[in-house]
Structure formats: C-alpha cells, structure tokens
Amino acid sequence: MSDQRSMIRDAMQAIAQRKPGKSKLVYDKTKRTIVAVSEGVPTPQALNITADDADMFGVVTLSSGWLRDKWLSLTKAGSLPVDFSSWDDGDALTQLELCIQGSGTRAAAMLVLGQPQGQTTEGVVISIVPTDKPAHRSDVFVSPDNIAYRAELVEPAATAGRQREVVFADIEPQLDLRRAGILETTVLKDRTVLCIGLGTGGAHVAVELAKSGVGHFILVDRDRLSVGNVVRHPGGISQVGRAKVNVTRDLILEKNPGAQVEVHVIGVGFENRDVIAGLVQASDLVICGTDNRQSKLLINELCVSANKSAVYGGAFRRAYGGQILRVRPKLSPCQQCFVSSLPDEASDVEVSSQDDADAIAYSDRPVAVEPGLSLDVLPIATQLAKLAMLELLADKSSTLNVLKRDFDAPWYLWLNRPEPGTQYADMPPLSDSSDEMTINRWYGIYFERDEQCPVCGDFLSGIAAAYGLDATQLPALPEKE
Amino acid sequence: MELSADFARYVSSCEPDDDAVKTAKKAHEKVRDELKTDEDTKDAHEETFLTGSYRRHTAIHNIEDVDVVCILDLDIQAEGSEPEVVLTWLQGVLDKYYSETRPQGRSIGISAKGVWLDIVPGTPVYQDGPLWIPDRDAKAWVQSHPKGQISAASEKNKDTGGYYVQTVKLMKSWRDRLPTDKSKPKSYILETLVHQTIGLPTSHARAVVNVLEGINSTYGFYRGLGTVPFIADPGLGTVNVAKRWESAEFDAFLDQVKAAASTARQALNATDEAESRKLWRKLFGSTFGA
Ligand SMILES: [Zn+2]
Numbered sequence: 001m002s003d004q005r006s007m008i009r010d011a012m013q014a015i016a017q018r019k020p021g022k023s024k025l026v027y028d029k030t031k032r033t034i035v036a037v038s039e040g041v042p043t044p045q046a047l048n049i050t051a052d053d054a055d056m057f058g059v060v061t062l063s064s065g066w067l068r069d070k071w072l073s074l075t076k077a078g079s080l081p082v083d084f085s086s087w088d089d090g091d092a093l094t095q096l097e098l099c100i101q102g103s104g105t106r107a108a109a110m111l112v113l114g115q116p117q118g119q120t121t122e123g124v125v126i127s128i129v130p131t132d133k134p135a136h137r138s139d140v141f142v143s144p145d146n147i148a149y150r151a152e153l154v155e156p157a158a159t160a161g162r163q164r165e166v167v168f169a170d171i172e173p174q175l176d177l178r179r180a181g182i183l184e185t186t187v188l189k190d191r192t193v194l195c196i197g198l199g200t201g202g203a204h205v206a207v208e209l210a211k212s213g214v215g216h217f218i219l220v221d222r223d224r225l226s227v228g229n230v231v232r233h234p235g236g237i238s239q240v241g242r243a244k245v246n247v248t249r250d251l252i253l254e255k256n257p258g259a260q261v262e263v264h265v266i267g268v269g270f271e272n273r274d275v276i277a278g279l280v281q282a283s284d285l286v287i288c289g290t291d292n293r294q295s296k297l298l299i300n301e302l303c304v305s306a307n308k309s310a311v312y313g314g315a316f317r318r319a320y321g322g323q324i325l326r327v328r329p330k331l332s333p334c335q336q337c338f339v340s341s342l343p344d345e346a347s348d349v350e351v352s353s354q355d356d357a358d359a360i361a362y363s364d365r366p367v368a369v370e371p372g373l374s375l376d377v378l379p380i381a382t383q384l385a386k387l388a389m390l391e392l393l394a395d396k397s398s399t400l401n402v403l404k405r406d407f408d409a410p411w412y413l414w415l416n417r418p419e420p421g422t423q424y425a426d427m428p429p430l431s432d433s434s435d436e437m438t439i440n441r442w443y444g445i446y447f448e449r450d451e452q453c454p455v456c457g458d459f460l461s462g463i464a465a466a467y468g469l470d471a472t473q474l475p476a477l478p479e480k481e
Numbered sequence: 482m483e484l485s486a487d488f489a490r491y492v493s494s495c496e497p498d499d500d501a502v503k504t505a506k507k508a509h510e511k512v513r514d515e516l517k518t519d520e521d522t523k524d525a526h527e528e529t530f531l532t533g534s535y536r537r538h539t540a541i542h543n544i545e546d547v548d549v550v551c552i553l554d555l556d557i558q559a560e561g562s563e564p565e566v567v568l569t570w571l572q573g574v575l576d577k578y579y580s581e582t583r584p585q586g587r588s589i590g591i592s593a594k595g596v597w598l599d600i601v602p603g604t605p606v607y608q609d610g611p612l613w614i615p616d617r618d619a620k621a622w623v624q625s626h627p628k629g630q631i632s633a634a635s636e637k638n639k640d641t642g643g644y645y646v647q648t649v650k651l652m653k654s655w656r657d658r659l660p661t662d663k664s665k666p667k668s669y670i671l672e673t674l675v676h677q678t679i680g681l682p683t684s685h686a687r688a689v690v691n692v693l694e695g696i697n698s699t700y701g702f703y704r705g706l707g708t709v710p711f712i713a714d715p716g717l718g719t720v721n722v723a724k725r726w727e728s729a730e731f732d733a734f735l736d737q738v739k740a741a742a743s744t745a746r747q748a749l750n751a752t753d754e755a756e757s758r759k760l761w762r763k764l765f766g767s768t769f770g771a
Binding site: 032 | 554555560561566
C-alpha cells in the first residue's frame with residue numbers, strides 16, 4: 001500500500017519535472033485505475049471494494065473494514081469466529097458489526113482461511129480462498145498484503161442446497177456514493193448539530209440529517225417513548241420505555257454508522273440553563289423541536305448570545321399546518337422578536353404530551369393533548385431538515401445551495417388542510433386556486449427584526465426612547481455570558 | 482432602432498477566420514487520434530469528443546482554445562484514480578507528443594502549432610449522462626455535462642431561430658471591450674447568462690436588450706451583498722458555473738451590465754438612425770455599423 005503510494009508520488013514527480021524516474025504511471029485495465037510500476041516489481045493490488053445493487057437475495061454480507069482489521073489474527077490462527085444477524089425473508093446473513101440494533105436471529109459462523117478441514121458439524125462456515133477475479137468486485141476482498149480473496153459458504157447439510165453469494169461491504173464509501181455530487185459530505189461530517197426535543201418532528205429531522213451525512217449529533221430530551229408516540233415517532237413499539245434520545249441515537253447510527261452521538265436525558269428549563277448553554281456552544285447549529293414556548297425562548301436566548309443559528313419547528317394544533325422559524329443571530333428576527341409580534345396564547349400550538357400541555361397553559365385553563373398524523377408532521381420535519389442543511393452548508397459549495405434563493409425568509413408557514421375554526425377554513429381547493437393560499441404549500445414570510453428586542457436588539461435605547469430618557473444615563477444591563 | 486443589417490455585419494466580423502478554424506481542426510484531430518492509439522491510453526480510452534465554445538459555435542475571433550474531452554474507463558473510487566494522479570498520468574502520455582504540456586485545474590493544456598488544446602479526462606456518471614471530471618484543487622471528481630452543454634446550446638439556438646449563438650458572440654465582443662479585467666466574466670458564465678435571459682428575440686438588438694436587462698433584473702439584487710448567486714449550468718443544473726466567480730468581480734460586472742442595459746434600451750428605442758447607431762457603438766465599438 002504505502003509502497004504503491006510512494007511509487008505513484010515518485011512517478012508523478014518525474015512527470016512534472018520531465019525527468020525519467022524509477023516508477024511509471026500506467027493504466028490498469030482490470031482495476032480501472034492508474035498504478036505505478038517499476039521494472040521487476042509485480043503490480044500490487046488496489047484496495048477497493050464496491051458493491052452495486054446486485055441481487056441481494058440470500059447474500060451473506062461481511063464488513064471488509066472489520067476483516068482488514070482482523071486479518072492478522074485470521075492468518076495466524078487459520079480461523080475466526082464471526083456473528084451474523086440472520087433474516088429469513090431472503091436468508092440474508094448480515095454481520096453483526098454492520099447492524100446497529102442487532103435484530104434478527106443471531107447466527108454464529110466461522111471464517112476459515114483456505115478450504116475447511118474435516119467434518120463441519122454445526123453452524124455456518126465461510127471459507128476464504130484466493131481468487132483471480134478483479135479486485136473492484138463486491139464479492140472480492142483484498143487483504144492488507146494485497147491478495148484478492150473470494151469467500152464461499154459451506155453450510156451444514158440440513159440447510160444447504162442453494163449457492164449463496166458472500167459480498168464485502170466498505171460502509172463509508174458506499175454510503176457516500178449516493179450523496180456524491182449533491183452534498184459536500186466532507187463538510188457535513190465535521191458539523192455538530194444540537195437537536196433539542198426528539199418527538200416526532202425532532203427525531204425525523206435528526207435521522208434525515210444523519211442520512212445526509214452529518215457526522216456529530218448532540219441529542220437532548222427528557223422524555224421516554226410511550227406507546228401513544230409510536231404511531232408518529234420513527235421509533236417503534238419495541239423501543240417503548242427507552243429514552244427518546246437513545247431511540248433516536250440508534251436510528252441515526254442505523255443510517256450513518258460513522259456518526260458520533262452524544263445523548264442527554266434532561267429537560268430544557270432554567271435549572272439546566274448552564275448545561276444547555278455549554279451544548280449550544282459546542283454545536284454548529286441548533287434544531288429546536290420542543291413544543292413549549294418557554295423552552296424555545298430560553299434556547300433562543302442562549303443561541304443569540306452564543307451567535308449560533310437555530311431552526312425552530314412545530315405543528316399547529318391537530319397538525320392542520322405548522323411553521324418554521326430560522327434565526328441567524330443579529331441578521332434575522334429571533335424567536336423573541338417573533339413571539340413579541342404574536343398574541344400570548346397557546347391555542348395554535350400543537351401539544352403532543354401531557355407534560356407540555358401542563359407547561360403551556362399560561363391562561364390556567366386545561367390544554368388538551370392534540371392528535372395529528374405523522375403524515376402531517378413529516379412535511380414540516382423534512383422542510384426543517386432542508387433549512388438545517390442550508391445553514392450547515394453556508395458558504396460551502398453544494399448543489400443544495402441553489403435553494404438559498406428560495407429559502408431566504410425567516411419564517412415559513414405550512415398549510416396542510418383547511419381546518420374548520422381557523423382563519424384558513426375557507427381556503428380554495430388546491431385545484432382551482434392560482435395565487436391564493438391553499439393547502440399543501442409552504443409560504444415564506446418576511447418580517448422585520450425588532451431593533452429593540454430584549455434578546456437580539458438594543459433594549460436599553462428602546463426603553464430610553466419610549467420614556468424620553470437619555471440612554472447613557474440608564475444603568476447597564478447585567479452582562480450576558 | 483434594430484439596425485438589423487449593422488448587427489448582421491458586425492456578427493460576421495466576429496466569426497473566427499477560416500485559417501484559425503482549419504488549424505484548430507487539424508490539431509484536435511491529431512491529438513484525438515493519439516489518445517485513441519497510444520500504447521498507454523488505448524486500454525483506458527473509450528471516446529473523445531469536442532466541447533467548449535469551439536464545439537458550440539460560440540467562439541469569436543481567434544480560437545483561443547479547443548476543449549477535447551477524453552472519456553476513460555476509470556473506477557474513480559479506486560486508489561490511483563485520484564484526480565491528480567489521473568491528470569499527471571495523462572500529462573505523461575501527452576509529453577510524448579508535445580513539447581509544451583501544462584497541468585491545469587481540470588485538464589492538461591497542450592500547445593499544438595499555434596492552437597491551445599485543453600484535454601479533459603472524464604468518466605461517465607451513467608451512460609450518456611454527466612461526466613466525472615477531475616478537480617485538482619478540490620482533490621475530488623466533480624460532475625460536469627459537456628454533452629448536455631452542447632445539446633442545451635443547440636436547442637436554445639433552434640428555439641431562438643439562430644439568435645442564441647450570435648447573441649453569445651455579441652455579448653463576448655461587448656465583454657472584451659469592458660474597461661477592467663475584473664469586470665469581464667469567463668466566457669461560459671456569460672454564455673450561461675445569455676442562455677437564461679435571451680427569451681424569444683425577433684432581432685439581434687432585442688436579444689441584446691433582453692440579455693442585459695434580464696441579467697440586471699435577475700442578479701442585480703445580489704450586487705454588493707458580498708455573495709455570488711448560484712448560476713445553474715444549462716447542461717447540468719446541479720453545477721454552479723459561477724462557483725469561482727469572486728464577488729468583487731461579480732459586482733464589477735453587474736455595474737457594467739446596469740449601465741449597458743440602459744444604453745442598449747436607449748439605442749433600441751431611439752427613432753433616429755444615427756443616434757441609435759451612436760449608442761450601439763458605445764457597446765460594440767466604432768466598427769459597429771461602419
Ligand atoms: Zn430578537
């Protein structure tokens with residue numbers, strides 16, 4: 001490997017300086033790549049395995065990264081135990097190292113270098129033998145000493161009868177392949193997203209960002225998944241009782257096994273102010289999916305003073321629609337500016353848990369937990385995730401940045417159905433409207449920052465102006481941290 | 482006034498001369514043949530084709546360079562297929578035939594008897610689709626769709642009754658006369674802007690007005706914001722042709738567009754022939770209508 005690298009470098013230098021070198025760059029047809037060769041030295045094998053969408057029926061999938069790591073032990077001992085998840089809907093065997101949840105039935109197997117000796121009594125035996133097949137195929141593994149191997153399944157007599165293919169998976173490159181050319185995955189891998197509130201919306205946003213290649217997550221939620229959550233939340237019935245942060249972490253890792261996920265089972269309130277402030281500081285972007293206004297305002301204050309962008313999303317009651325607010329400190333209106341311009345009542349906020357219902361009843365009247373379909377919440381989560389991506393990709397080149405022109409409003413409104421009793425009850429049908437508000441649409445709405453906003457503006461001079469005072473004579477506000 | 486005869490004569494004076502065309506043809510045919518038959522490239526070679534303004538018939542005056550895409554059978558994920566390695570390998574091959582080869586960001590430049598050729602290696606993303614093109618600076622393979630660019634240009638030319646190609650030439654000629662280098666966009670950016678704004682003109686004069694006013698109204702908003710908008714490649718919408726355009730350069734260009742749009746509108750609206758010609762000359766120089 002390193003030998004081939006340095007030979008390539010030598011050859012490149014020789015070409016750049018137009019002087020003959022020890023090595024020469026040549027095209028290798030079997031590997032479809034450029035290799036460096038020098039006289040008398042055999043061409044080393046390129047170390048690359050890509051799987052395509054081959055027929056995956058009945059295949060056995062082994063992690064090539066794992067096998068490369070274990071190669072020395074395997075060559076020394078001659079055999080190595082390996083565990084699989086076994087799925088009976090196609091007899092697929094997936095190596096446990098590739099399964100975050102480790103579901104399916106556990107199946108033990110033995111990797112054997114060369115043909116297995118003697119009688120195989122129980123379990124699956126996978127024999128690894130040298131091959132002439134080209135190295136880039138998914139059923140070929142190239143060992144650290146550059147020899148190509150294929151693997152062959154020796155099943156116990158009872159289950160045998162059909163040839164199964166053993167493929168090797170290089171997880172990261174294969175995951176990245178479908179994003180290449182659309183997203184700067186290298187940028188997203190380095191980005192840290194703080195997700196506060198992992199209900200249906202928050203958890204979906206987190207999983208979408210994981211699929212897009214975001215590499216670091218900090219998850220905050222105090223709740224556990226309940227049976228009532230399951231119809232909307234991406235977490236399923238087998239996860240009931242677990243902390244939502246842990247459920248979401250596992251969903252993230254299923255999609256992006258390389259991600260780093262930090263979890264905190266805490267609520268957002270003044271008692272946790274310092275902890276949350278520290279997490280905000282450690283992140284590049286904050287995604288707020290909490291339902292209650294108080295926690296949003298606290299998060300807003302922490303984000304503005306730490307100069308971190310934040311995206312707030314939520315559904316209206318019964319999820320007849322929803323809204324997203326994106327706050328870029330000092331550049332766009334903040335959550336406080338937004339709330340100040342709204343009446344202080346809870347009627348248009350979807351409340352999805354009893355705790356939130358209790359917390360949100362400013363008027364001392366009981367607030368009901370509002371039902372809403374996952375189908376109605378998902379469009380909000382997807383839009384939120386897209387806005388989050390644009391924030392994460394700010395100033396970076398990406399195909400997604402074409403959306404910047406379309407998504408430049410601070411506030412987005414989504415209307416999902418003409419809910420009776422709301423101002424949208426009489427919206428025209430989607431089919432015959434041209435420029436009126438209709439269902440199934442997003443509306444970008446522009447509104448101004450409050451220059452005298454107590455969080456993001458100059459509060460003192462606002463007060464001074466209102467009362468006809470000289471601002472310089474007023475006592476200073478306590479320093480914000 | 483539309484001064485159709487003046488415009489027609491001016492456009493034809495912008496055409497590359499026959500000798501330049503002949504030399505360019507000889508040069509690209511030679512290198513394409515070399516790539517096809519050379520011992521080091523023949524296994525990798527799948528096809529070569531011409532691209533760039535020369536291929537899209539939007540070149541003016543001297544043909545400054547001719548772009549040749551060489552499609553290779555490459556696994557870009559494989560070790561050894563890094564953009565820099567592939568470009569250097571290609572340079573090594575071309576060194577055998579040309580005394581002047583130059584590594585460039587996405588191609589190898591070669592000087593062949595007065596014609597500069599850019600040899601761009603590429604490998605298809607999918608059959609007949611965009612190509613992966615090596616980007617030395619980004620150390621990555623990036624997508625580009627030269628064949629999409631060619632067909633986008635030829636369709637636009639058909640849709641506009643032939644005004645597209647000629648308007649690109651007019652706009653390039655206008656650009657070349659701008660007072661500062663900073664304000665002169667790269668040819669392909671300009672071509673893309675013409676593509677976006679030309680509309681369905683009925684004369685050269687209207688096409689020029691459409692383009693200048695169109696650029697001003699579409700992109701004027703971004704002037705002074707310190708950011709350059711995403712300008713989608715007509716050949717492949719996910720590619721931003723303005724990716725390397727500095728915001729100071731963008732602003733300087735938009736300043737010129739704003740002034741030129743107003744001049745062009747006055748020239749078109751002018752009812753006096755001499756007055757109109759005088760105004761068009763402000764954009765295209767004293768040879769216009771001479
Ligand atoms: Zn504010």
